Amino acid sequence: MTPDLLEAGARRLSEHQTRAVDEGQTESGGRSAGIGRVLRGHAPDFTHGVALYIDDISVSFDGFKALNQLSLSIGVGELRCIIGPNGAGKTTMMDVITGKTRPDAGTAFFGSTIDLLKLRENEIAQVGIGRKFQKPTVYEPLSVWENLELSLKADRRVRASITARLSSEQTDRLQAMLERIHLRDQAHRQAGLLSHGQKQWLEIGMLLMQDPALLLLDEPVAGMTDEETERTAELFLSLAGQHSLVVVEHDMHFVAQLTQGHRTVTVLHEGRVLAGGTLAQVQANPQVVEVYLGR
Ligand SMILES: Nc1ncnc2c1ncn2[C@@H]1O[C@H](COP(=O)(O)OP(=O)(O)O)[C@@H](O)[C@H]1O
Numbered sequence: 325m326t327p328d329l330l331e332a333g334a335r336r337l338s339e340h341q342t343r344a345v346d347e348g349q350t351e352s353g354g355r356s357a358g359i360g361r362v363l364r365g366h367a368p369d370f371t372h373g374v375a376l377y378i379d380d381i382s383v384s385f386d387g388f389k390a391l392n393q394l395s396l397s398i399g400v401g402e403l404r405c406i407i408g409p410n411g412a413g414k415t416t417m418m419d420v421i422t423g424k425t426r427p428d429a430g431t432a433f434f435g436s437t438i439d440l441l442k443l444r445e446n447e448i449a450q451v452g453i454g455r456k457f458q459k460p461t462v463y464e465p466l467s468v469w470e471n472l473e474l475s476l477k478a479d480r481r482v483r484a485s486i487t488a489r490l491s492s493e494q495t496d497r498l499q500a501m502l503e504r505i506h507l508r509d510q511a512h513r514q515a516g517l518l519s520h521g522q523k524q525w526l527e528i529g530m531l532l533m534q535d536p537a538l539l540l541l542d543e544p545v546a547g548m549t550d551e552e553t554e555r556t557a558e559l560f561l562s563l564a565g566q567h568s569l570v571v572v573e574h575d576m577h578f579v580a581q582l583t584q585g586h587r588t589v590t591v592l593h594e595g596r597v598l599a600g601g602t603l604a605q606v607q608a609n610p611q612v613v614e615v616y617l618g619r
């Protein structure tokens with residue numbers, strides 16, 4: 325979830341709780357106060373075909389190098405899978421891209437002009453990088469519909485209408501998203517009552533409502549049933565091309581479905597890239613087998 329969305333959600337949640345206690349009371353105004361400032365002059369430039377460029381990034385925690393001169397580049401519209409053993413630095417890499425962790429050294433660009441290391445976390449979300457954490461973070465007391473509505477309203481482009489009712493175009497977008505994330509029949513259900521997989525879909529839907537150019541997904545199918553995993557792969561495949569996606573996963577069946585025999589898989593180990601290629605190529609790489617796949 326993006327920082328702005330967290331903030332908006334916390335506010336919505338407290339409103340919800342107030343309503344529950346004191347039903348007759350109307351919502352207070354000033355809901356738009358405190359929302360992060362709109363970032364201007366930061367439209368990403370993708371004309372060079374690069375969505376994300378990171379070079380020589382190092383992060384150390386008490387002398388331990390979680391990332392060790394990591395370099396990686398993701399093309400516009402690419403769907404890139406990243407695999408690697410626990411502790412390889414996959415989540416730390418996402419922390420750097422999203423501004424949660426500052427690297428000791430290196431370069432990180434979104435498109436060819438936006439220097440991510442100069443932006444704050446909420447600014448990075450606003451320029452169009454969405455992140456899905458491992459655990460689902462939806463607003464459990466709110467309905468599926470309300471969760472999606474919330475993220476639509478946290479969109480930097482519709483800030484002005486934050487207190488307004490949804491336009492018919494927005495309602496259509498919301499309906500289409502419900503369809504896309506397989507939750508059409510659950511629209512008015514409380515999010516807390518969804519299955520783990522459905523919560524993951526809802527959060528992905530919430531991210532997509534903000535139309536990020538780049539989506540980072542950290543172990544999105546962990547804990548999903550086989551059927552949910554398969555549907556998630558179909559969803560991600562349908563997003564490739566329109567969005568750039570970086571998917572960290574351990575489920576090789578899922579990675580195979582996403583890469584379709586031709587997309588690049590990157591293997592991280594000890595904070596750097598150990599190997600890259602098709603899934604078949606990296607699976608045949610003795611070093612990869614040694615540190616990861618063979619265990
Ligand atoms: N905030 C932190 N403080 C100290 N060590 C950390 C912190 N975050 C991550 N690490 C360490 O950095 C290494 C990489 O972690 P992580 O990026 O979570 O790996 P992965 O996601 O590939 O499993 C691990 O050894 C982890 O213990």
Ligand SMILES: [Mg+2]
Binds near residue numbers: 414416542
């Ligand atoms: Mg991780």
